[in-house]
Amino acid sequence: MFPRPHVPARAHAVLPPWLSHALRTQRGPVPWSAVTRGALSAGPLLLAALLAGQLSLGVVAAIAAMLAGINDRPGSRRASVERLGAPAFAGAAGLLVGTYGGDELGAVALTVVLTGLGLVAGGVSAIGPVASAAGTQLLVGAAIGAGMPLPEAGWARALAYLAGAGWLLALRLALPTPGSLAGDFRFDGERDAVARVYDAVADLLDAVGTGRAVERRAALTSALDHAQDALTGPRLRRRAGSAVERRLHAQYAAALPLAEAATALAWTGEPLSERAWVGPRRLADAVRRNTHTGPLPAPSRSAPALRALDDALLHAADAFDQGRGGDLHTRRRGARDLLRTAFGAGGREYGLRVALSFGAAVAVAQVLHHSHWYGRHPHWYWLPATAVFLVKPDLGPLVSRVLCRAAGTVFGALLFAGFAAVLPRPEGLVALVAVCGALIPVATRHFAAQTAVATVLVLALVMVGGEPQASVSRIVETLLACAIVLIVGHLPMPAERGGQVRAQLAAAADAAHAYLAHVLGGSGGGSDPGGSGDASDPGDAPVRGDASVRGDASVRGGSDDRSVRWTLRREAYRTLSEARTAIALAAHELPALARHTQGTDEVAAVLERLVDTTTACAVHLDDTGRLTARHRNRLTELLGELAAGSARVGLPGPATSLSPETRENLFASG
Numbered sequence: 117m118f119p120r121p122h123v124p125a126r127a128h129a130v131l132p133p134w135l136s137h138a139l140r141t142q143r144g145p146v147p148w149s150a151v152t153r154g155a156l157s158a159g160p161l162l163l164a165a166l167l168a169g170q171l172s173l174g175v176v177a178a179i180a181a182m183l184a185g186i187n188d189r190p191g192s193r194r195a196s197v198e199r200l201g202a203p204a205f206a207g208a209a210g211l212l213v214g215t216y217g218g219d220e221l222g223a224v225a226l227t228v229v230l231t232g233l234g235l236v237a238g239g240v241s242a243i244g245p246v247a248s249a250a251g252t253q254l255l256v257g258a259a260i261g262a263g264m265p266l267p268e269a270g271w272a273r274a275l276a277y278l279a280g281a282g283w284l285l286a287l288r289l290a291l292p293t294p295g296s297l298a299g300d301f302r303f304d305g306e307r308d309a310v311a312r313v314y315d316a317v318a319d320l321l322d323a324v325g326t327g328r329a330v331e332r333r334a335a336l337t338s339a340l341d342h343a344q345d346a347l348t349g350p351r352l353r354r355r356a357g358s359a360v361e362r363r364l365h366a367q368y369a370a371a372l373p374l375a376e377a378a379t380a381l382a383w384t385g386e387p388l389s390e391r392a393w394v395g396p397r398r399l400a401d402a403v404r405r406n407t408h409t410g411p412l413p414a415p416s417r418s419a420p421a422l423r424a425l426d427d428a429l430l431h432a433a434d435a436f437d438q439g440r441g442g443d444l445h446t447r448r449r450g451a452r453d454l455l456r457t458a459f460g461a462g463g464r465e466y467g468l469r470v471a472l473s474f475g476a477a478v479a480v481a482q483v484l485h486h487s488h489w490y491g492r493h494p495h496w497y498w499l500p501a502t503a504v505f506l507v508k509p510d511l512g513p514l515v516s517r518v519l520c521r522a523a524g525t526v527f528g529a530l531l532f533a534g535f536a537a538v539l540p541r542p543e544g545l546v547a548l549v550a551v552c553g554a555l556i557p558v559a560t561r562h563f564a565a566q567t568a569v570a571t572v573l574v575l576a577l578v579m580v581g582g583e584p585q586a587s588v589s590r591i592v593e594t595l596l597a598c599a600i601v602l603i604v605g606h607l608p609m610p611a612e613r614g615g616q617v618r619a620q621l622a623a624a625a626d627a628a629h630a631y632l633a634h635v636l637g638g639s640g641g642g643s644d645p646g647g648s649g650d651a652s653d654p655g656d657a658p659v660r661g662d663a664s665v666r667g668d669a670s671v672r673g674g675s676d677d678r679s680v681r682w683t684l685r686r687e688a689y690r691t692l693s694e695a696r697t698a699i700a701l702a703a704h705e706l707p708a709l710a711r712h713t714q715g716t717d718e719v720a721a722v723l724e725r726l727v728d729t730t731t732a733c734a735v736h737l738d739d740t741g742r743l744t745a746r747h748r749n750r751l752t753e754l755l756g757e758l759a760a761g762s763a764r765v766g767l768p769g770p771a772t773s774l775s776p777e778t779r780e781n782l783f784a785s786g
Contacts, residue, residue, distance in 0.1 A: 133703060133704040133710070134513060134515045134516060134704055134705060134706050134710075136704070137512060137513055137516045137704040138512075138515070138516040138519045138520055138564075140562075141561055141562045142561040142562070143561070144561070146558060147190065147557045147558070149291065150185075150188050150190075150557035151554050151555075151557050151558065152291065152554075153185070153188065153284060153287045153288060153291065153557075154185050154188075154553040154554045154555070154556050154557055155550055155551075155553055155554035156287055156553075157178075157181040157182075157184075157185060157280075157283060157284045157287065157553050158178040158179075158181040158182050158185070158280075158549050158550065158552070158553040158573065158577075159178075159546055159547065159549045159550025159551075159553055160550070161174055161177045161178050161181055161280055161283060162174045162175070162177075162178045162546050162549050162577065162580065163546050165177065165178075166542060166546065166580070171580065171581055171582075172266045172267060172268060172581055173266075173268055173272065173273070173276040174276075175266075175577050175578065175580065175581040176211070176260075176266070176273050176276040176277050176280065177276045177277065177279050177280030177283070178280060178549060178577050179260065179277075179280065179574065179577060180204060180207060180208075180276075180277040180278070180279075180280030180281040181280040181281060181283060181284045181553070182552075182553065182556065182570065182573055182574070183203070183207065183253055183256065183281070184200050184203070184204060184280070184281040184284040184285065185284060185553060185556045185557065186556060186560060186566065186570075187199055187200055187203055187249050188200060188284065188288060188557065189560075190305070191305050191309070191342070191345065191346050192303070192305030192306045192309065192345075192346035192347070193288060193289050193302060193303075193305055194305075194306070194346070194347075195305070195345055195346050195348075196285065196288045196289070196305075197285065197289075198246055199245075199246055199249070200281060200284065200285045200288065201281075201285060202246050202247075202249070202250050203246070203249040203250045203252070203253040203281075204253065204277070204278055204281030204282065204285075205250075205278070206250035206251070206253050206254040206257070207250075207253030207254060207256065207257035207277055207281070208257065208274040208275075208277045208278050209254060209257070209274070210233070210253065210254040210255060210256065210257030210258035210259075210261065211257035211258070211260060211261040211270070211273050211274050211277050212261065212270045212271070212273075212274050213229070213233060213257075213258050213261065214230070214257060214258035214259060214260065214261025214262035214263070215261035215262065215269075215270035215273055215274075216261075216270050217229050217230070217258075217261070217262055218261060218262035218263070218265065219270075223482045223486060226262060226478070226482070227475060227478045227479045227482060228475075230255075230258055230259075230262065230474065230475065230478045230500070231471050231472075231474065231475030231478070232471070233254065233255065233258055233474075234255060234467075234470045234471035234472075234473070234474035234475055235467045235468065235470070235471035236467070237250075237251035237252075237254045237255050237467075237470060237474075238251065238463075238466045238467030238468070238469060238470030238471055238507075239458040239459060239463040239464065239466060239467035240458050240463075241466055241467075241470070241508070242457055242458055242460075242462045242463035242466045242467075242616060242619075243454055243457050243458055243463075248508065251470075252504055252505070252508060255470075255474055255500075255501075255504040256501050256504050256505075257277065259478070259497045259500040259501040259504065260497045260501065261273065262478075262497070263481065263485075263495060263496040263497030263498075263500065263501075264495050264497045264578075265495070292304075303360055303361060303364060305346055306343075306346045306347055306361070306364050307364060307403060307404065307406070308404070309339075309342050309343040309346040309347070310343050310346075310347075310364055310367050310368050310371070310403050311400045311401075311403040311404045312339045312342070312343065312400075313336075313339045313340055313343050313368065313371045313375070313400075314371055314374070314396045314397070314399045314400035314403060315339070315396075315397070315400045316332070316335050316336040316338075316339040316340075316375075317336060317371065317374045317375055317378050317393075317396040318393040318394075318396040318397040318400065319332050319335065319336075319393075320332040320333055320335075320336050320378045320379070320382055321378050321381065321382075321388055321392045321393035321396065321425075322388075322393045323382070324378075324381050324382050324384075324385070324386065324387055324388050324392075325385050325386055325387030325388070326387070329382045329385075332382075333379060333382055333728070334693070334696075336375055336378070336379075337689045337690070337692075337693050338693065340371075340372075340375060340686065340689070341689075341690055341693060343368055343371075344368070344446060344686065344690075347364065347365060347368055348446050363436075364403075366435045366436070366438065367399075367403055367432075367435060367436060369435065370428075370431055370432035370435035370436070371399075371432070372682045372685075372686075373424070373427070373428035373431060373432075373678075373682075374396060374399075374425065374428040374429070374432060376424070376428075376682070376685065376731055376734065376735060377421055377422075377424040377425035377427075377428050377735060378396075378425065379728060379731045379732070380420075380421040380424065380731055380732040380734075380735035380736070381421045381422065381425065382728070383421075383728050383729060383731070383732040384419070384421060384732070386419075389416070391413045391416070392416075392422075392425065394412075394413050395412040395413055395429045396429075398410065398412060399412075399429075399432055399436070402436060408436060408437060409432070409433050409436045409437075412429050412430075412433055420735055420736045420738070420739035420740060421732070421735050421736075423739055424735045424738065424739065446683075446686075457619075460619055461615035461616075461618065461619050462615045462616035462617075462618070462619035462620065463616075463619075464615065465609060465613070465615035465616055466616055468609060469507060469604060469605065469609075470504075470507050470508075472604045472607070473503050473504075473506070473507040473600060473601045473604045473605075474500055474503055474504060474507070476503075476600050476604065477499050477500040477502070477503035477596075477597055477600050478499075478500045480499060480596060480600065481496040481497075481498075481499040481500055481593075482496065484496065484499070484593075495578070495583055498590055498593045498594070499593040499594075499596060499597050500597075502521065502525075502593065502594050502597035502598075503597040503600055503601055505517075505521065505567075506518060506521055506597055506598060506601040507601050507604070507605075512563055512701065512704075513701055513702070513704040513705045514601070514602070514605045514705055514706070514709065515602075515705065515706050516563070516704065517563060517601075518598045518601060518602055519564075520562070520563035520564035520567060521563065521564075521567050521594060521597075521598060522594060522595060522598050523564045523567075524563070524564040524565065524566070524567025524568040524571065525567055525568070525571050525590065525591060525594040526591055526594075527564075527568045527571075528567065528568035528569065528570070528571030528572045528575075529571055529575065529587035529588070529590050529591050530587065531568070531572055532571065532572045532575045532576065532587055533587040535548055535572070535576075536575075536576075536579065536587075541579075541580070542580045545576045545579055545580045546580065548572065548573075548576045549573055549576050549577060549580075552569050552570075552572050552573035552576070553573065555569045556569055556570070556573075571590070575587065575590065605709070606706075606708060606709065613709070613712035614702060614712040614713040614716070616698060617695070617698045617699055617702050617713045617716055618713075618716070618765070618766065618767060620691070620694050620695040620698045621695045621698075621699070621716055621719060621720060621723075621765075621767060622767050622768060623691045623694075623695070624688070624691040624692040624694070624695040624720070624723055625719075625723060625758070625762065625767060626691075627684070627687045627688040627690075627691045627692070628688045628692070628723050628726050628727050628730070630684055630687075630688070631681075631684040631685055631687070631688040631727060631730055632726065632730045632751075634680060634681055634684050635681065635730050635733055635734045635737065636733070681734060685727075685730075685731060685734075688727045688730075689727060692720065692723055692724060692727060695716075695720055695723075696720055696724075699713060699716050699717050699720055700717075702716075703717065713765075714765075715761065715764050715765045716765050718761055719758065719761040719762060719764075719765055719767065722754060722757045722758045722761055723758065725754055726751075726754045726755070726758060729747070729750050729751055729754060730751075732747065733747050733751070
């Protein structure tokens with residue numbers, strides 16, 4: 117099993133988790149390609165609208181380009197279509213609702229409608245990152261439509277919004293990446309993602325037998341998730357249409373048995389020679405250079421996992437030469453699964469919190485607007501739009517978001533006040549918008565920096581559009597939004613707190629049990645763990661919720677059986693990674709909120725060890741057809757720990773479990 121990382125004997129004084137998260141900054145190279153796109157997006161759009169005499173529509177288009185720039189993350193061009201396009205359509209829809217609601221409804225009715233919209237957007241946000249971004253832009257668009265009156269009709273504003281986001285998406289698809297990798301630049305995102313998978317396999321093999329193995333295995337999961345997402349973006353055809361893309365699919369599929377063998381070797385904990393990780397490293401270089409692999413060093417074949425690694429290397433070399441495509445082993449989620457997530461316990465908690473925060477912010481903004489606190493101009497969008505960004509759990513813990521938003525807005529507003537005093541209008545403000553657009557991809561590494569840049573950009577946009585300089589009022593509105601979201605975040609909820617964390621942890625537990633049931637219950641050539649020869653049909657082990665696997669397992673070790681197994685394994689590790697992320701964010705809340713998810717990190721750790729052990733069992737069964745006493749005892753121990761931990765944190769029982777015969781044989785043999 118994985119060695120435990122070394123823990124220092126003396127504990128040093130550390131900051132509280134909620135404060136340390138607020139000060140944490142992501143590191144990495146400057147994304148020059150995204151910086152270039154940002155510089156060519158909002159500023160040029162605003163300039164074009166200014167020259168065409170359509171300034172108000174240019175402001176809307178530039179805001180859409182800014183929001184799309186926040187979602188413009190590293191990855192493939194194909195994946196960016198969904199990542200940028202879906203939120204843009206949601207934002208345009210929100211703009212329509214807000215515009216016509218603001219024109220036709222009174223203050224009370226408008227507040228009720230926007231609160232209901234917040235409930236829907238919050239529930240949808242629980243589905244995943246793209247859905248969360250769509251929910252954010254839906255509400256921001258509604259706030260802008262209702263709270264930023266413009267002379268154009270709602271449909272014209274929506275088209276301008278789509279045009280702004282579409283312009284950035286067009287830049288993302290058309291511009292080559294600076295210093296792009298070999299081959300067709302259209303697939304440089306996919307090529308880099310697949311190469312990182314082979315690098316992660318090599319890193320894990322290098323760390324076997326050390327305290328770094330757990331961290332390296334988690335990095336391998338992250339690399340596989342990123343590559344899978346990069347290769348499975350929206351497409352017009354069902355399968356890859358070009359030879360380059362089919363080759364990348366084949367190279368990704370060939371990495372899965374390597375990842376499985378590397379995980380099994382890490383589970384054994386016995387250090388390996390350099391020959392073990394040289395092969396995957398050469399494969400990574402071949403992906404980057406778009407060349408053949410050349411000779412690969414064969415590792416020792418003295419143990420089942422080493423033999424699996426050697427076989428996987430041979431298979432990879434053949435796949436690199438053939439390039440015929442391969443199964444990406446992705447999850448299959450239908451409309452019913454998405455609705456179950458949106459309206460489940462996690463979605464209901466998320467939706468209620470977003471609705472209360474957004475609705476309260478709209479109500480307060482309406483009161484301030486009708487009392488003429490804003491002065492003579494009719495814009496009141498800032499307060500509810502700020503509340504939307506604050507109430508999104510996927511942007512960080514609540515107190516961290518509040519601190520960063522407040523600090524970023526104060527700094528950005530004061531900075532803009534200085535710029536507004538010296539820059540010529542409108543050309544100086546247009547240049548400031550272009551500079552801020554270029555800075556957004558770098559500023560996304562910290563929420564406070566992103567807030568500061570976005571504040572300067574938006575204040576410059578609306579001043580070009582005719583709104584007077586209002587830095588002080590924007591600071592006050594931001595502090596009001598912070599107070600609203602903090603109060604709502606600590607209110608008692610009808611459902612159990614921490615529902616989103618428990619929902620994701622339950623999904624991870626279901627996926628882990630489905631994977632284990634398939635490995636131990638495969639039919640055909642191998643015996644069951646107890647050696648009786650009985651086996652359950654793998655069709656009895658469906659995955660509830662997020663995954664449904666197509667295909668039937670026939671003979672253990674056959675291609676169909678392994679395809680199903682790798683899909684289940686990918687789903688188990690992916691859902692576990694998502695649960696780990698949610699647990700880590702919840703742990704960095706204030707103690708009053710963090711206590712609701714105490715103990716979930718321990719359950720996630722047990723699940724992680726269970727999935728690792730299941731992988732080791734699968735590799736061993738492929739080689740020998742039987743499990744050793746060590747495998748059986750470890751599975752028995754982990755299943756007991758998981759049952760006890762799940763009971764402590766209130767998790768339901770798994771949807772998929774071992775067949776009675778397999779469970780009886782496993783426990784009897786253990």
